[in-house]
Amino acid sequence: MGEFQASLLAALALQATAMSVPGQNHFLILSASQQGALVRGLIVVGIATAGVVFSSGAAIAVYFSGQAFSDRIFSILGLLGSGFLVYLGGKSIRSALRRHTPEGGSAAPSLSLGRAFSSGFFVNISNAKSVLFFGAVFATSLPLATMSLGALAFVVLAFFLNSLLVHGAVSALLATGAVRRFTDRRRPLILLVSGCLFLVFAVFSAQHIIGTWLPK
Template structure:
């Protein structure tokens, strides 16, 4: 049985970590003017990436295949970081293309806005998120007694962390969609777009550097 105190502690740490500004929050910010289905699709994509991390951590402990698990995570990090760089470049190019147009500038959600495209966007952004990798590789794996847990315990824990991610990121997404905040977003549209692009580029490059350094060890 999963110890309730350790589980509650790990879930609380995860919730706090998810509220710290990062690429996940900036993606939800850029999608804040999208439909509820689009925003929720991105949220589920983000949570699904966390599902991959948590499942991988459990499998690594259970099968003692840490090396294989780490290699798989590094590959996912590379794919996600390349997507982050693409996303940042796309927003910046979109801003440059619309620089001479009348009105208040390009939309900050110059990212895949369809609900079917928002899911992979959320997944790839979070799978390249160093914060998520650090959490599930350290806090998650050390706070919970994974070595003494059974497969049904793993399933329960993984699902709880998935639901926790959906709840927290869903709340953040809904907060960004509030009318009062939307007014600020419209006024600061170009600033938000530029900031989001730079965050995506910075995290993408940082993740690639981390992967290169890890492989070089």
């Protein structure tokens, strides 16, 4: 195995490990565990697509030395994602506080197909963990500056597919019968906790982004 292949596999393993740590992406998937496979799948695709923005942005920044421009774009997208987290958090909390349905659960906010994709995208685009990974581990663990454009495209695709695989597995696990029965009985609590965490993540993300703009 060549040095490039070994570096790529190591970076993909680090990405998979980082994605396995519970965070805002997992809580979004959990909050949609009662919805159909297509909705859950589009959330996963949205999460992975945000990763494409990070990975391609980092690759282009290193390859063309446009780091400052890339950072500004990431910051703007991160602020938009933080705003969306506030909206999503408020919606989840409001749903948790509504009266229970006759089945004993609490009505989960229904997502259209377009909203499912955008939810996954904006929740991950504001994810400080993703920003840190692609800005540090991804950008420094691979020889991006010396790679061809074809190799860069391959790397971006590999990280996209890795994200689909990991988050798809999380989504499938949370939609299994045993897990759904467990979460169904605690749906109001899950929505309430998820909503509060979305608000915390939004504040943390916005604070981090704004902090990078302030003079040191």
